[in-house]
Amino acid sequence: MVANSNLYNLTGYEEFKDDPNLKVDLTELVVEVMPEHNHIKIGSSEPLLAKWKPVMTEVGACYTINSIAVLDVSVTKSDRNETRIPMSCKYSTQSCYWILECNNFIDYYIHSPYDVANIMLPPSSTYPSLNRFSELTTMETQAGPGVRELSPRTRHCLYTSEPTRETRRVYSTNICRQDCRGRLALKLCGCQPFYYFYDDGPPCTPAGMWCLAKNSHRLATFDSVKCICNQQCLDSVFREVSKEEQIWDRGPFQSRGAMRLTVRPPRARYSRYIVFHLQDLIVSFGGAAGLFLGASFISFVEITYFILEGILRYRRDDTKVLVLKRREPYENRIKELDIIIREHQTNRVY
Structure with missing residues (x-):
């Protein structure tokens, strides 16, 4: 129940809210039951250099790859150099694609390599015998020479290496929003959800998680609290433009699920340049x-x-x-x- 819950679906904690003997670290419990990622096979159009990293998200413990914003949410000690540069793909006669195969039910959250997963967006699910083909488009945001030397107030954006809090090591838009939800949870229930194990404040017990369940709609909308998060100077937003699903009821693919992600070349790109020196x-x-x-x-x-x-x-x-x-x-x-x-x-x- 704990491993399958998320920040907006905490109704399962109701039966444990009045149990005084249930004093357990929910974060450690989720990490202990976290499955291995060895059964996930990956293929790509480019040589794969990135590694899977276990992270804690608002849907529980997950694995992420090709993300440089995981230093705070990683459940293991991470080195900044390990995830400094995201993978790239050169468009040629072949398209840029990723293929992921697994023999279990999996939810995939596709997000920017400069950010963490946003669970408000629907995931792409696969299960044995399902082959899913998704075509993605991306909108990139870049910065020209000299922009980084400007102050954040002048350029109106932040780089990943410019956290807004002393307890953070990276900055991203969704991490900023999680900070806002964490402060709101502390105000409403007096504790932090175990998903934010890296944040200040006491972690929630099952009673505290039930309190958050009753206020999940307020957490989702920030309860009219002003949450100001700066844009990112470097970003890449992916959107699914088409999908196709096939069911293999016989043959070797019957026991495995696969998802193929194809990325279209971007037609437009936002760039920040200094136009007046x-x-x-x-x-x-x-x-x-x-x-x-x-x-x-x-x-x-x-x-x-x-x-x-x-x-x-x-x-x-x-x-x-x-x-x-x-x-x-x-x-x-x-x-x-x-x-x-x-x-x-x-x-x-x-």
Whole structure:
């Protein structure tokens, strides 16, 4: 029951809400019953370098691949270098595709490699004997040179390496929304759902999870609480444009389910560029001055130079020098007076 629950379907906790002896770490319980991913086979049009990473989402413990926003939600210790660059695909005569095969029922959440799964969107499900063909389109958002050096307030977006909280290691739009829901859950029920094991606050017991079940609609809509999340400077949003399902009731594929994901080349791409640099301002100012005043930028520099030179020269000419005469020592003055008196007395005798 715990492993199959999600943030918006917690009604199963009602029968355990009044059990005082049920004090268990729900996060550890979900991780312990988490199945292995070895039975999932992957094929792709490009060499596969990414690895499956166990993460905690709002639908419980899952495995993710090709995502660089898992440092906070990973249930195992992750290195930033392991998921630094997402996989890419070069469009040529062959299309970009992924094939996933499994002999169990699986829900696949397809999301941006710069974000975590959004459970508000429906998953793509497969089960044994079902072959599912999905065609996806993507809308990419990129940033041009020099954009990263600008402040977030100026560029109106955040990179994955710019978390908004000290307890976070990465930033993404859905992680920001999870933070808002976590604060709301703490306000409504006094605890955090075990899905947010990385967040501050006491984890919910079964009684706390039942409290969240009664307020699931408020968590889904943020209960009119203002949740401001910045856009991501780098992003790639996938949407399913067509799908086809086939049932294999005989043969080797009867016991396995498969899903083939094909990605169309993007027809449009959003990019942030700096359209007006400081040097552009200088050039524009000089051009306007030359057009209306008949002067160039160097003319203003020369005018400023001559004004400063005149001010400094005026201050230098206005300075008066006070010359003080040297005063003889007192003893020398006494001797001179004594000689004068003696000479005067001698003249009187003769």
